[in-house]
Amino acid sequence: LLSIPVPRAEIPQCAGCNQHILDKFILKVLDRHWHSSCLKCADCQMQLAERCFSRAGSVYCKDDFFK
Numbered sequence: 474l475l476s477i478p479v480p481r482a483e484i485p486q487c488a489g490c491n492q493h494i495l496d497k498f499i500l501k502v503l504d505r506h507w508h509s510s511c512l513k514c515a516d517c518q519m520q521l522a523e524r525c526f527s528r529a530g531s532v533y534c535k536d537d538f539f540k
């Protein structure tokens with residue numbers, strides 16, 4: 474899970490809400506970009522700002538990934 478500075482020339486689109494991401498930092502997961510508030514566990518909808526786990530194109534919190 475990476476937080477990367479947004480390049481000025483290119484405004485990425487959020488894979489969660491399909492809006493452009495104008496935040497100072499964006500999340501890059503599964504080769505897609507996300508608002509920090511849009512990256513949520515596919516199971517319990519918990520926000521995954523700090524740590525996430527991916528499987529088959531979906532992201533999960535630690536608890537749901539390992540359960």
Ligand SMILES: [Zn+2]
Binds near residue numbers: 488489491508510511
């Ligand atoms: Zn979003």
Ligand SMILES: [Zn+2]
Binds near residue numbers: 518534
């Ligand atoms: Zn979860």
